[in-house]
Amino acid sequence: MADAGTRARAGGGYDLVTLALFRSVAASGSIAHAAALHGLVPSAVSKRIADLEALVGAPLLHRHRRGVELTPAGHDLVRHAERLRDAVERLEAEMAAHATGRRGAIRVAANSSSISQFLPEDLAEFVAAHPQLHIRLTEMTSLEVLEAVRAGRADLGIFSGLTEAAGLVLIPYRRDTLVVVLPAEHPLAARRSLHLSDIVAEPFVALQAGSSIQAWLDRRAEEIGARIRTQVAVQSFDGVRRMVQARLGIAVLPFGAVEPYLDATRLAMVPLDESWATRDLLIAVRDKATVTPQTAALIATLRGHAV
DSSP states (O other): OHHHHHHHOOOOOOOOHHHHHHHHHOOOOOHHHHHHHOOOOOOHHHHHHHHHHHHHSSEEEETTTTEEEEOOOHHHHHOOOOHHHHHHHHHHHHHHHHHTTTTEEEEEEHHHHHHHTHHEEEEHHHHOOOEEEEEEEEOOOHHHHHHHHHHTTTTTTEETTSSTTTTEEEEEEEEEEEEEEEESSSGGOOOOOOOOOHHHSSEEEETTTHHHHHHHHHHHHHHHHOEEEEEEEEHHHHHHHHHHHHSSEEEEEGGGGGGGTTSSEEEEEEOOOOGEEEEEEEEEEEEGGOOOHHHHHHHHHHHHTOO
């Protein structure tokens, strides 16, 4: 004789509709009442109960003239059916939260400029308003950000508008300004402003390959017939500041990556007097069709700070 597990597999298992009917029968003690509650004829409910008993391999109800009573197997089945109902309701609620953008994870790829200046506070505002959403933030160069968005590894990217981003949907985010950072005792530190031509002969502390700032500086130096002379190259803004403080060279960084550190370091900051020293930071998504409700909610928060 086949066991209950074999019968369940052969007969398609327990279905939610039949279990809901059985819960109603158990609660009312009447097949007729349960049938009326669900808009069915009693014979249809009786057939469902009979199929359940065949699936279980044991009687679920004691039938008598006044109605029905649960057998021990029936009590166990009701208990499990109620747990299953609760689990399905939780599943539906959580899936609805995903569909409406109230739950889930958002993969964000961002360049160092945005992370060191504006993004932490903007993300904190977003998470406070959407505590069930999680941010998976990865710091990358602007080129890497765009590659991640194109490949679908990031739901949105934040990058320097100096970087070519053909084929993506672009949204304004923030604007930053490039400044010159020097050792406090450097002769140029007392100047009110500096042109690129004033500093191009100096040894530079450069950012890693792929940095939009570094690529932009190299291009602008070529335009005036010069070349940036890199003394040392590092991976982060913090590394640049430390190397400049150690007098290994000067550097060009975003204002927000320098100004907060001036009091605690022997660094000086001088405005870079060039029309191209102001940059747009942009949000990139692959296309509008792939933007989830969660990502759209984050974009709305970030756009609220667009300048």
